[in-house]
Amino acid sequence: MKIKIVNKSKHPLPEYKTKSSAGLDIRANIDEPIMLKSLERKLVPTGLFIELPDGYEAQMRPRSGLALNEGITLLNTPGTIDADYRGEIGVILVNLSHEVTQINDGDRICQMVINKVEQAELIEVEELGETERGRGGFGHTGKQ
Template identity: 45%
Template sequence: MADIRFMRVENNVDLPLPAYATPGAAGMDLRAFLPDGPLTFTHGEFKIVSTGFCVELPPGTEMQVRPRSGLSLKHGFIIPNSPGTVDEDYRGCVMVGLYYIGAEPFIIRHGDRVAQAVIAQVQRYQAVEVDTLSSSERGSRGLGSTGFG
């Protein structure tokens, strides 16, 4: 198993490292780094929340930033670019974009678990220009062409 290297940003002295909540968890919990105090979200608000950590990923991997099911389904938070991708060569602070669709104001506090990070293998392919593509049953029929239900 390869290591995921995390470095604290300035003033992050208390957040635990991102970690798996259970032995079978696919994602590591990412927490809100809010040294200036809590953030209150109202319906329709979008805010970018720092995790307080920079990251170095193993070669050939990416970090997918995904919603936490509890925060999403129970409280109405979504991550608009989900899954967000952190590339293996990025060394900056991991940030999470949160969009709130809940009805009542909701407060995110320092240390709250706001997202999860799934580390995934990445394969790279050579792009090749061609004059034709092979045929398939679907062909070029687009969005919704296979029906619903």
């Protein structure tokens, strides 16, 4: 698959770090460091603009190392970039740690995964079919 990308950042194009990586690393494109206080959230620009083919989306996902080591994650994860969006990709970072964290220009702040999507046709009905699970929801199978 080929995806058109405009790179207005100061950084190289996103890349897969290993042969089997699912996500492309996305970098912060900022003029000065961003200080994220505990529980604070900020929109971080990337300088990237993409043109996805119809039937695809880009999902913005946290980087596991940032989440584990620094408590930095994405507030709306996964964030969805629709095929018809042409604006700059922005990433909503949140600091879930108790410490102030600094985001620097060029830091790898998240990963972008490309997925195929379908739009469903909703059919309104009066009732749904029966299943063994039924209406069992959150925690209905127990903890162990």
